[in-house]
Amino acid sequence: MEPTTPATPAEPVAEEAVRIDSHLDGSEERSLADDVLDGLTRPFKELPPKHFYDARGAELFDRICELPEYYPTRAERAILEQASDELAEVTGAVELVELGSGTAAKTRVLLDALHAAGTLDRYIPVDVTESMVRDCAAELTAEYPGLRVHGVIGDFERHLDRVPPADGPRIVAFLGGTIGNFPPGSRRRFLRKIARMLGPEDHLLMGTDLVKDPSVLEAAYDDAQGVTAEFNRNVLRVLNRELKADFDPDDFDHVALFDPEHEWIEMRLRARRAHTSVVRELDLAVHFEAGEELRTEISAKFTPERLEGDLSAAGLELVHWLTDPESLFALTLSRVSRGAATPTR
Numbered sequence: 001m002e003p004t005t006p007a008t009p010a011e012p013v014a015e016e017a018v019r020i021d022s023h024l025d026g027s028e029e030r031s032l033a034d035d036v037l038d039g040l041t042r043p044f045k046e047l048p049p050k051h052f053y054d055a056r057g058a059e060l061f062d063r064i065c066e067l068p069e070y071y072p073t074r075a076e077r078a079i080l081e082q083a084s085d086e087l088a089e090v091t092g093a094v095e096l097v098e099l100g101s102g103t104a105a106k107t108r109v110l111l112d113a114l115h116a117a118g119t120l121d122r123y124i125p126v127d128v129t130e131s132m133v134r135d136c137a138a139e140l141t142a143e144y145p146g147l148r149v150h151g152v153i154g155d156f157e158r159h160l161d162r163v164p165p166a167d168g169p170r171i172v173a174f175l176g177g178t179i180g181n182f183p184p185g186s187r188r189r190f191l192r193k194i195a196r197m198l199g200p201e202d203h204l205l206m207g208t209d210l211v212k213d214p215s216v217l218e219a220a221y222d223d224a225q226g227v228t229a230e231f232n233r234n235v236l237r238v239l240n241r242e243l244k245a246d247f248d249p250d251d252f253d254h255v256a257l258f259d260p261e262h263e264w265i266e267m268r269l270r271a272r273r274a275h276t277s278v279v280r281e282l283d284l285a286v287h288f289e290a291g292e293e294l295r296t297e298i299s300a301k302f303t304p305e306r307l308e309g310d311l312s313a314a315g316l317e318l319v320h321w322l323t324d325p326e327s328l329f330a331l332t333l334s335r336v337s338r339g340a341a342t343p344t345r
Contacts, residue, residue, distance in 0.1 A: 017141045017147070017148055017149065018134075018137045018138070018141060018148075018149050019148075019149070019150045019151065020130065020133060020134060020137065020151040020153065021150070021152055022130060022153035022154070023153060023154040023159045023162050024130075024153055024154060024155075032238075032242055032243065033243060033282060035047060035048055035051065036239060036243060036279060036282065037282055040284070040294075041286075044293075044295070045286075045292070045293070045294040045295070046294065046295040046296070047235060047294065047296050048181075049181050049267075049296060049298075050181075051235055051238055051239075052231065052232075052235050052238075052296070052297075053128075054234070054238050054241075056237070057231060057234050057238070058102075060227060060230055060231040060234060061231060064223070064227050064231060067223045067225065067227060067228075068223075069220050069223045069224070070220050070223065070228075071216075071329070072176070072177050072207075072209050072220070072328070073106075073176070075324040075326070075328045076176065076207050076329050077106050077109065078324045078325075079322050079324050079329065079330075079331045080106055080109040081109055082322075083320075083322050083331065084109050084112065084113035085113050085117075086320075087110065087113065087205065087333065088110070088113040088114050088116070088119065090203075090319070090320065090333065091171050091203045092119060092201070093114060093120075093168075093169050093170055093203070094114075094121040094122070094167060094168035094169055094170070095120075095121055095122035095124065095166065095167060095168065095169075095170045095171075096110060096111065096114065096120075096123050096124070096170065096171050096173060097124040097126065097163055097170055097171070097173065098123070098124070098125050098172075098173045098174075098175070099126050099172065100126065100127060100174070100175075100176070100178055101126060101127045101133065102127060102132065103132060104125060104136050104140065106175060107173060107175070108140075110171070110173070110205075111123065111140070111144065111147075115144050115147075120144060120147060121146075121147070121148060121167060121168070122147070122149070122150060122167060123140060123147060123148070123149050123150075124149075124150045124163060124164065125137070125149070125151050125152070126154060126156050126159070126160075126163065127151075127152075127153065128153065128154065128155055129153075130151075130153045133151040133153060134151070136149075136151075137149040137151055150164055152164075157190065160193050160194070163197060166199055166202065168201070169199075169201040169202060169203075170199075170203075171203050171204075171205050172194060172197070172202065172203070172204050172205070173205045174194070174204065174205070174206045174207070175205070175206070175207040175331075176207050177207050177208055177209040177299065179191075179206060179207075179208060180208065180209055180264065180298070180299045180300035180301065180302070181297065181299060181300075183298065187300070187310060188310055188313045188314055191311065191313070191314035191316065192313075192314045192315065194314070195314045195315045195336060198316075198335065198336050200335075200336060202335065202336075203319065203333050203334065203335050204316065204333070204334045204335070205331060205332070205333055206331070206332050206334070207329065207331055208302045208307055208329070208330050208331075208332065209299065209300075209302065209329055210301060210303070210323070210327060210328060210330055211263050211302065211303050212301070212327075214260070216328075217258050217265055217301065218256050218257065218258055221256035221265050221299070222255075222256040226254075228254065228256070229253075232254045232267050232269060232296055232297075233249040233252060233254065233269065234249075235269075235296055236249045236252070236269070237249060239279065242281075243279050243280070243281040243282060244279070244280040245277060245279040245280065245281075246277050246278055247277045248275075248277075250272075251272055251273060251275055251288075252269040252270060252271055252272060253269070253270045253272060254267070254268075254269065254270075255267070255268040255270050256268075262298075262300070263300065263301050263302075264298045264299055264300040265297075265298070265299040265301070266295055266297065266299075267295070267296050267297040268293040268295050269293065269294045269296060270291060270292070271288035271289065271290060271291060271292045271293070271294075272290070273290050274287075274288065274289050274290045275287075275288055276288070302330070304321065304330075307332060311334050312337070315336060315337050316334040316335065316336060316337060317334060317335060317336075317337040317338065318332060318333075318334050319334055319335055320332065320333040
């Protein structure tokens, strides 16, 4: 997405209060091309879900979060509203790093608590969309007098090392259940990367969706209004625009199913007819048989035992386990394990 001119803040903002560093260098387009070349030439075709989120995809996901079937956003926010004061007290955090910050809508609950506790000094949003980070920085520095915002424009999978050093105890927030989009091996490797950026006073605050009735899970990813179906098919429009492909989204049905063996939801696109599409930028012809599927997302669901195992493998220990009243979703607060070296790989 192209950067846009930042919105004018409601009140004048001191220039030194906001710093935005961009680490995007064009490799994102290469990443898309590499993922398409790799994923669409496999016997079972797949694409990583990060390519959903162009401007249209982000708009559709915001609509998904408001749907009655999609409980994760509401449940996570309810936990934050209930536990934010306790989190501020336990961590004593002076700054908040947010991976995949977006509009910081849910994070404001935590920023409010840190501000009320008198510790809030700096917010560090990490996101690929520069315009969103700039607009958010302007809004937050107007809302919280004295707050500094150091935006990091980048992919949190590749640019964690660009997050500035801590100025004091910090919370690294990774919300929304996004950790579930990683397959198990990649998930633990990414958690190790996060663990290596935590000091002894720092904490990881992570949102995870929990294992539950498959009918509830599948409804959350296949809503009655068809918004999630449109979101899923939008990835084909991304390929058409960015790689000069000729996919027809109407050639595919949206599929969401729960895999009981892996305990994750899969979203797929199922070809309605046999056809061949061409990705011109890659000189690649992609053939689909009728009924053949392209996997576009996995979303792992967690039990307490699985989550503690993942944290432990990353050199982290659980400090707090927090859930909503219906136990649909969990927030966990963890820190580097005391007396144990953080794994390096």
